[in-house]
Amino acid sequence: MPRKHSAADAPLRLDNQICFAVYSAAHAFNRVYKPLLDRLGLTYPQYLVMLVLWERDDVPVKDIGEKLFLDSGTLTPLLKRLEAAHLVKRTRSSEDERQVLIALTPQGHALKDKARAVPQSILAASDCSVSELVAMKDEIVGLRDRLNAVIGE
Amino acid sequence: MPRKHSAADAPLRLDNQICFAVYSAAHAFNRVYKPLLDRLGLTYPQYLVMLVLWERDDVPVKDIGEKLFLDSGTLTPLLKRLEAAHLVKRTRSSEDERQVLIALTPQGHALKDKARAVPQSILAASDCSVSELVAMKDEIVGLRDRLNAVIGE
């Protein structure tokens, strides 16, 4: 009896991969964010950096990297672009000259108000209750943290 | 009574963003996959293309793009790298000269056997039952599809 798919192949089928679900969902989010963030003059990773800075200002690059799981190879050019857009200022710490402190400019602070409209639009696009989203978020964060724990071995 | 965070800021807090959960989980997956895929000589997006081709061979670029939600700007150079690695062959369709058909080489087919070890390792790294992962995957796919539906408006 001929079969189209072998049962042994199930683990390799695209639709069975949770990683692809996550991967493609991340891209879908990016595409929904794009038109919203265009109005703010930000890309999605730049928006994440601004979220960090709106919570706490004047932090070293390393702190931003730890919160976003990104390294200096990604952040240095990104922060330079944010500086070129007059949203942040980069200054060497006087206590520790190795560190570069990232501070918001007045324009960077001001952008926060314009950004408040973004989460609402995303919520609408996800067509989902807040409690469902929170539950999902917690599950995904749990998975992420377990994966990250494996990496640091 | 002074507060560190205003309640009005809650929607902008990084840890409340499901998009960041998804974004950072995708990167965590990528980092777990990296050492496994290095042995196959593949990057993660290349692995996804190979998953598609292992299911069905000799398909136009467009079909791969629709399955992976990627366009020719991403796929053309990626497929050229897979061709340079002798894993696929790219040929213009004779019925429709606009299409480029992607077919696996013998080496491309053979790589499937080596790839079977990958999903097991990922499952172990996720430290989670299969049924939990399947449930999560379905939820995330549902969210992704709702987001994609909004984009096509």
Added chain:
DNA sequence: TCACATTTAATTGTTCGCAATTGAATGTGC
């Protein structure tokens, strides 16, 4: 103090991801 390791950011090179454009092939309406 001085050799040594550690920390931190910057740099370089490769690979994605996508918008926008190009150009060739195909389909269509007249």
Added chain:
DNA sequence: GCACATTCAATTGCGAACAATTAAATGTGA
């Protein structure tokens, strides 16, 4: 048959993402 739009891949340019390396500043132990 012929103008026209559509489809498809390729190309270009920009912004991530990350590995690997570099270089400067700092910390540590003898």
